[in-house]
Amino acid sequence: MKTKKLFSSLILLLMIATATNAQVRFGLRGEVGLNKPSFSKDIVEVENLTGFKLGPTAEFQLPLINLGIEGSLLYSNDKMNVTGISEGGVQSTVQKVSNHYLEIPVNLKYRFGSILPVKVFVAGGPYARFLLSGDDVKISDATENIKAKNFEAGINLGAGVEIFSRLAVGVQYGFILTDNYGTDKPEWKDALNGKDGTWALTATVYF
Template identity: 35%
Template sequence: MKKFFGVFLVAICCLAMATPAQAQLLKWGLKGGVNMAKIDWSGGYEGNKDNSTGFFIGPMAEFTIPVIGLGIDGALMYSQRGEDDWKQQGVEIPVNLKYTIGLGSMLGVYVAAGPDFFFNFKDTKWEGLDTKATQVGLNIGAGVKLIQHLQIGVNYQIPLGDSFSFEEAGKAIGDGKTKTWQISLAYLF
């Protein structure tokens, strides 16, 4: 993971230095925040229905066409989500199409949507519980941009597949999907 993180940062820096005339179009920075996750179980298993918290942090990049306000952003983040013993830890890669409405040079409002890829690297030790190593979801979010560098956002991740499968004595009890609300803060250079 350290190699991947290092290569990602070097690629972003090279891109930023290679296009000085378009530096205003490409920005990079750091994003972090809080995950509030809930596992929805199907089948006969009820499980814990309460929200649990985790966090996420990592580098991000944003490419925006200034006059139109349309752009794309992506991040490579360490993320914790899930509940108690079923808490997932891994690498999250959200890629969003973002539309920003500028309200002057100091304030903007944006909406964003796109795919989210999650690679789980925590091995859950429960018998009969199968944790999915790779998960794909859909992001929907909105937020504000302040003083050209700061972004505050709210995001909801809808899983497109199961996060967990739970079996007991060969009989499926239920599948779980981790649905997550995120509150984020990003600083772009």
């Protein structure tokens, strides 16, 4: 019994010491979309999906094991062109749609090479996006404008390199788990929500 109590006490002290020695660092994170896809259906066409993100980030690093948890608060702006197509195949005026979001990604991050000035890292975790404002999509056959949804969610997976613990650059792929737009028409739904995922170039500067 005394041995179990001593072992439990040692584990508790180790956990407290680990939490005490853990490091927190702050930085500025940015992302640029690498996507310029084109989605076409019978009566709607979506082209040139681009976007960027920018905002503060914080990373909680566990000592000795090169593992950390990073959370960010990003302003996100997505842009795309939407064109309506009539029954005769004639394209109507191109709509330039821009949506503004507040995005919160949380990633588990692991580094390889603890004593090297250049470290390779892999990261992954969920994200949530909240619509701040955006442009409606107007299609001639729709009874009302199609609006972007107020909430989106997905999962990010990425990899990259970190230099002197100050600059991290990488590539990230985002799996989208929710629709960006809500509509009952399959043709419009498939075109507006037709992207399987998004690629982005990421960069973080730590202070």
